[in-house]
Amino acid sequence: xxxxxxxxxxxxxxxxxxxxxxxxxxxxxxxxxxxxxxxxxxxxxxxxxxxxxxxxxxxxxxxxxxxxxxxxxxxxxxxxxxxxxxxxxxxxxxxxxxxxxxxxxxxxxxxxxxxxxxxxxxxxxxxxxxxxxxxxxxxxxxxxxxxxxxxxxxxxxxxxxxxxxxxxxxxxxxxxxxxxxxxxxxxxxxxxxxxxxxxxxxxxxxxxxxxxxxxxxxxxx
Ligand SMILES: N[C@@H](CCC(=O)N[C@@H](CS)C(=O)NCC(=O)O)C(=O)O
Numbered sequence: 001x002x003x004x005x006x007x008x009x010x011x012x013x014x015x016x017x018x019x020x021x022x023x024x025x026x027x028x029x030x031x032x033x034x035x036x037x038x039x040x041x042x043x044x045x046x047x048x049x050x051x052x053x054x055x056x057x058x059x060x061x062x063x064x065x066x067x068x069x070x071x072x073x074x075x076x077x078x079x080x081x082x083x084x085x086x087x088x089x090x091x092x093x094x095x096x097x098x099x100x101x102x103x104x105x106x107x108x109x110x111x112x113x114x115x116x117x118x119x120x121x122x123x124x125x126x127x128x129x130x131x132x133x134x135x136x137x138x139x140x141x142x143x144x145x146x147x148x149x150x151x152x153x154x155x156x157x158x159x160x161x162x163x164x165x166x167x168x169x170x171x172x173x174x175x176x177x178x179x180x181x182x183x184x185x186x187x188x189x190x191x192x193x194x195x196x197x198x199x200x201x202x203x204x205x206x207x208x209x210x211x212x213x214x215x216x217x218x219x220x221x
């Protein structure tokens with residue numbers, strides 16, 4: 001498989017976690033969003049939406065949209081499962097995942113930031129306020145659903161990671177990058193720390209990728 005990814009892409013982060021959890025090898029094609037590598041004719045032929053991630057299987061089948069990719073990988077490689085067995089549980093996990101992937105994340109992607117910058121002329125300070133607002137809103141909504149819910153366990157749903165955790169950790173990473181303290185979302189914070197302690201999650205982190213700029217990497221010590 002060829003996996004088109006960028007270190008900072010949160011949707012790529014999700015697929016990296018799933019590939020790691022399921023122990024699936026993929027050749028990574030580093031696609032630099034900062035140099036518009038996703039807007040080239042070559043990439044547009046792969047994903048006309050010009051967004052990461054994309055996965056090309058060995059038979060040429062192209063997969064796009066991270067949640068569709070995650071569910072496809074789960075159906076074709078069911079172990080370990082990323083969704084609960086019962087329909088109610090699956091609905092809850094998908095809903096938690098969609099709160100991030102469909103509501104929070106789309107407001108932060110480069111094409112939206114580009115529009116805020118070039119068309120609406122929002123300066124850095126206003127753009128930072130925009131990012132903080134939607135990040136906080138999403139984490140507050142997640143905390144509301146997770147805290148005290150009978151199905152919340154070590155992870156968002158039960159005691160094993162699911163699509164919900166895979167989506168949530170990316171959004172929490174954004175908050176960490178923006179230096180937003182996580183204390184006001186204790187359940188989210190606890191689950192984030194539990195998930196990121198797993199090698200499959202830690203190895204997928206944006207700051208730990210081969211294409212992560214040196215200056216962004218955490219300093220040892
Ligand atoms: N809903 C899509 C989001 C895809 C997306 O917006 N990806 C971002 C990186 S996380 C991207 O490639 N953006 C390019 C752009 O906005 O120009 C998914 O989950 O795959």
